[in-house]
Amino acid sequence: MARPREFDEDSALEAALQRFWNHGYEATSMRDLADCTGMTTPSLYNAFGDKKAIYRLALDRYVRQTVEACSKILNSDDSRLRALERYFEANVDDVLADKLHKGCFVVNTALEVAPHDQDLRDVVSDVFDGIEKCVRDCVAAGQREGSILTSQSPTDLSRLALSAILGIRVLARTNPDRKLLAGVVRPFFMLLRTPGKG
Numbered sequence: 001m002a003r004p005r006e007f008d009e010d011s012a013l014e015a016a017l018q019r020f021w022n023h024g025y026e027a028t029s030m031r032d033l034a035d036c037t038g039m040t041t042p043s044l045y046n047a048f049g050d051k052k053a054i055y056r057l058a059l060d061r062y063v064r065q066t067v068e069a070c071s072k073i074l075n076s077d078d079s080r081l082r083a084l085e086r087y088f089e090a091n092v093d094d095v096l097a098d099k100l101h102k103g104c105f106v107v108n109t110a111l112e113v114a115p116h117d118q119d120l121r122d123v124v125s126d127v128f129d130g131i132e133k134c135v136r137d138c139v140a141a142g143q144r145e146g147s148i149l150t151s152q153s154p155t156d157l158s159r160l161a162l163s164a165i166l167g168i169r170v171l172a173r174t175n176p177d178r179k180l181l182a183g184v185v186r187p188f189f190m191l192l193r194t195p196g197k198g
Contacts, residue, residue, distance in 0.1 A: 009047070012037040016048075017058035021105045025055055025113045055113070056120070062105045063127055074134050080142030081192060084135070084161070088188075091165055092181045095172035104169040128162060135161045142192070149195040157191070164188050 019028055019036045030051055034041045048054045073087045095103070102108070106127050114121040136158035142148030150157070168181050 016054050020058050021102050074138045079147035080138045081147035088185045101173045103173040107169050132158045132162050148192045
């Protein structure tokens, strides 16, 4: 009979995620991960692998949570315009609620780790593509139902939305001001409410 693991894998990965998110990849050692998870370093290696493997698992965990939250809002019963408004509101509320100003773990990965690691670069690219697709589908559906009036391309609009989302996440790290972040979002929704101009 296999001996059961003597730790809570879910809790350990959440602790590792928070450590990486707060301090970054380079500033986190296996010793740090052992301390924050309450595990020994050998146990960490046996359970998850090396530091990069743990980082990848933590990133996957964050991505899963983020994509689920995004999908829940954008696939709600609201009009597509209202769903997009709620999605942006949630992004702004999320960064303002973070008193440590950690930013977005995916964006942090894009800036710190992904330029030097193809595997993590692919993960980041897939996340950004996924957000863009969700917004593009939402915009196209909104145009069909009539809640989104512009005839601008859903592809162009989704890329503009992605830029705004990333901008919110980066700006909030140093200047978490609601008026500033709302100003980043406002022109996007003005465009969605403007008839024609395709």
